[in-house]
Amino acid sequence: MTVVDLSLAVPPESSHQLDQMLELLNPDERAHSTRFRRDEDRRTFITAHALTRLGLSRHHPGISPNEWTFKKGPWGRPEPTNPGIGELRANLSHTREMAAFVVADAVEVGVDVEYVTPDDWIYETIDTVLSTDECTSLLRLDEESRRERFFLYWTLKESYIKARGLGISLPLTKISFAGSNSEGVVLDIEPGVDDNPTGWQFALFHPSPTVRGAVAARTGELDLQSSWPTLR
Numbered sequence: 001m002t003v004v005d006l007s008l009a010v011p012p013e014s015s016h017q018l019d020q021m022l023e024l025l026n027p028d029e030r031a032h033s034t035r036f037r038r039d040e041d042r043r044t045f046i047t048a049h050a051l052t053r054l055g056l057s058r059h060h061p062g063i064s065p066n067e068w069t070f071k072k073g074p075w076g077r078p079e080p081t082n083p084g085i086g087e088l089r090a091n092l093s094h095t096r097e098m099a100a101f102v103v104a105d106a107v108e109v110g111v112d113v114e115y116v117t118p119d120d121w122i123y124e125t126i127d128t129v130l131s132t133d134e135c136t137s138l139l140r141l142d143e144e145s146r147r148e149r150f151f152l153y154w155t156l157k158e159s160y161i162k163a164r165g166l167g168i169s170l171p172l173t174k175i176s177f178a179g180s181n182s183e184g185v186v187l188d189i190e191p192g193v194d195d196n197p198t199g200w201q202f203a204l205f206h207p208s209p210t211v212r213g214a215v216a217a218r219t220g221e222l223d224l225q226s227s228w229p230t231l232r
């Protein structure tokens with residue numbers, strides 16, 4: 001069975017802990033961390049990249065966290081390039097108050113965490129982000145459930161497009177999620193997205209009262225199911 005490792009971290013308040021994380025990063029990452037206007041974003045970035053390096057070294061104990069090297073794929077996804085790691089696949093995500101990282105061998109994986117904002121701008125985006133079926137399901141719900149559902153669709157979609165590594169070149173409205181406790185999350189893909197939806201597995205997680213997350217992995221062998229909401 002394929003193992004997908006997920007790790008999560010809350011950015012530390014203590015500057016000492018943050019400095020320890022900073023020491024794991026390479027010069028480019030350190031330089032990048034100085035460019036954030038908001039200190040909160042800087043702390044999350046440092047945490048996510050330290051988490052990535054620690055997670056990779058847990059997977060490959062022969063390589064120290066600060067020895068990892070990366071190159072960017074055509075759509076910007078950083079890929080580890082150290083010799084001897086085989087077909088290692090990894091992905092990170094950061095949002096307000098949380099960083100997440102996934103790693104697996106020879107399996108496409110993606111992760112997304114999102115802060116559940118109380119703002120209403122999210123509803124202005126639904127036509128450009130959700131499929132017709134998802135919009136219909138969402139609009140049937142009351143206000144609180146609707147917001148929760150929006151972030152559920154959002155994290156699932158992001159985890160999928162991040163696993164594919166193709167970024168927003170994929171048409172979000174043609175990628176659709178449904179599901180229930182008994183069947184898990186089901187991916188449906190309309191013409192226009194070049195992929196076979198079978199074989200994908202998704203896991204949802206709820207790491208804090210304000211953050212939601214999802215993991216996508218292209219493997220038919222992985223049992224990621226825990227507790228699934230009904231998405232109809």
Ligand SMILES: CC(C)(COP(=O)(O)OP(=O)(O)OC[C@H]1O[C@@H](n2cnc3c(N)ncnc32)[C@H](O)[C@@H]1OP(=O)(O)O)[C@@H](O)C(=O)NCCC(=O)NCCS
Nearest residue numbers: 075076077092093094112129154157158162165166167168
């Ligand atoms: C590039 C993209 C991955 C950014 O996603 P995001 O949700 O803003 O940010 P996340 O924190 O989850 O992920 C960012 C990390 O993903 C990685 N990444 C960058 N390009 C990537 C790609 N093409 N595929 C997968 N991962 C990518 C990087 O490690 C990046 O972190 P870093 O810049 O600190 O190195 C892309 O999916 C995007 O622009 N998404 C927004 C599209 C949208 O409108 N979504 C609406 C809801 S579906």
